[in-house]
Amino acid sequence: MQFLVDQPVWVVAIFIFCTRIVDVSIGTLRTISVVQGRLGLSVVLGFFEVLVWTIAISQVITGIGENPMLLFAYAGGFAAGNAVGIRLERMLAMGHVVVRMISPHDGPKAAKALREAGQRVTTFTGEGRDGPVLLIYMNCRRRKLKRLLKIATASDPTIFYTVEPVHSHNEGLNVPLPHRTGWRALLKMK
Numbered sequence: 001m002q003f004l005v006d007q008p009v010w011v012v013a014i015f016i017f018c019t020r021i022v023d024v025s026i027g028t029l030r031t032i033s034v035v036q037g038r039l040g041l042s043v044v045l046g047f048f049e050v051l052v053w054t055i056a057i058s059q060v061i062t063g064i065g066e067n068p069m070l071l072f073a074y075a076g077g078f079a080a081g082n083a084v085g086i087r088l089e090r091m092l093a094m095g096h097v098v099v100r101m102i103s104p105h106d107g108p109k110a111a112k113a114l115r116e117a118g119q120r121v122t123t124f125t126g127e128g129r130d131g132p133v134l135l136i137y138m139n140c141r142r143r144k145l146k147r148l149l150k151i152a153t154a155s156d157p158t159i160f161y162t163v164e165p166v167h168s169h170n171e172g173l174n175v176p177l178p179h180r181t182g183w184r185a186l187l188k189m190k
Contacts, residue, residue: 009063013073016059020077021084023052028085029092036095037167093142096166099149100137102126106156107134113155114138119148139166 007015030045056074063070103110107123111134114121124135136159140148145163152159 009067016073017077019056021081024081025085101161103134103159110152110155
């Protein structure tokens with residue numbers, strides 16, 4: 001990193017800040033991929049995380065004697081990197097979730113709408129505080145979650161749901177339904 005030696009301190013500080021954001025963001029994604037059991041992805045992310053971190057820390061160590069401001073750039077990059085990493089992970093929405101819904105009113109309508117959207121849904125009848133309810137369970141990719149919850153709440157605005165991460169599942173649950181659903185079903189009609 002010889003080119004940084006001749007730069008003003010503020011340029012080096014911005015470089016450290018930005019590399020720290022990149023390294024911590026990668027670290028956040030790596031940690032989540034480790035928790036989800038994504039071995040290959042976590043290895044690749046770990047390699048790049050340490051590579052970028054080494055570049056950032058070497059600039060801090062070589063310049064700390066002349067300007068302690070570099071420590072603040074390093075710490076600030078770490079703090080900002082956490083926020084960027086979390087935001088990035090939410091945008092990527094890796095993995096699967098299980099959604100449990102309790103519908104006191106229009107549960108069958110919500111389950112039907114989810115099935116028409118191509119989602120596999122399992123329902124159970126139950127007893128809630130105020131009477132009978134329909135329990136709706138489904139497993140889906142996280143990136144589809146927002147859309148599916150909109151479908152369910154549009155069908156039954158009183159629906160209560162919880163979402164939990166899935167650490168492992170059999171892939172058979174993600175096979176499309178054997179019959180056409182939604183607008184594709186209209187094409188099949190004779």
